[in-house]
Amino acid sequence: MKLSSVISSCFFILWLITPSYSTDLINSTCKTCSIKSPFLNYNFCITTLEAIPVARHVTNLQGLALIAIELAMQNATNTTFKIEKMLNRTQEYDSFALNCLQYCMEMYVDATSVLETSIEAFLSGEFFIADVLMVAVMEAASTCEEMFMEKEGEICPLSIENYNLFEIGNIAICIINMFITSKYPSLNS
Incomplete structure (x- = not known):
């Protein structure tokens, strides 16, 4: 990621956070997301977001979405x-x-590049683009997993990583969509 993007992200996060603890935001967001998506695990969402210290201080969906994208x-x-x-073994x-x-x-490698673009899109207000890019990242994780299934009895050594990326991507998409609907209520109808 470009240094300017990292610096922009840091300033953006600092702008979004306040010193208050916002477990309620994480909790309510994960609850809503687990209801909206049959694939999203509520406990995974809570555990993942609460493991990031700065997430406990975010007071809005925009900040939480950015954290989820950066986790991905x-x-x-x-x-x-x-x-x-x-591959070296x-x-x-x-x-x-x-x-x-x-x-x-x-x-x-492609997913990493797509995630950089997703962060840039999100920071520049292109929320729909960030959302679509996160879908592509989730598909990368699924495709990696499915590759190994093509041979009977083959076990994917990346199942945990694929699952985690898929779930984190799902969290990010849900939060981005919640943010979009809160910012543009007319899209809710």
């Missing part, structure tokens, strides 16, 4: 490094698994 970025980046290490995987890992690597 962190997940995708960490998974890319994990895949890279796995070629003797541990057969050719099918190595091909899947290589494909997943491409998917996660």
Whole structure:
């Protein structure tokens, strides 16, 4: 990510937070999102957002959405490094698994780039674009998982990472949509 984007993100987050603890915002947001999305796990949402200290101080959906997108970025980046290490241990995987890992690597590298664009879109007020980009990130996680299922008995070594990225993406999309509807109430009808 460009340094200017990181600096902008930091200032934006600082602008959005206040010293008050906002467990209620996280709790109500996760509850709403778990009701709206049959795929979103309420406990995962709470645990994920409360694990980020700055999230406890965010007082609005805009700040919470940005944190969720940045969490997805962190997940995708960490998974890319994990895949890279796995690809360096070629003797541990057969050719099918190595091909899947290589494909997943491409998917996660692309997801990282898409997430950077999503953050930039969100920060510049292009909320619908940020939303669509998050869907693409979720699809990358699903596609990576599905690649391994093409061979009977093959277990994806990235199932946890794929699940986490899918869920975090789902959280981000839900919060972005909640923010959009709060900002543009006419879209709610």
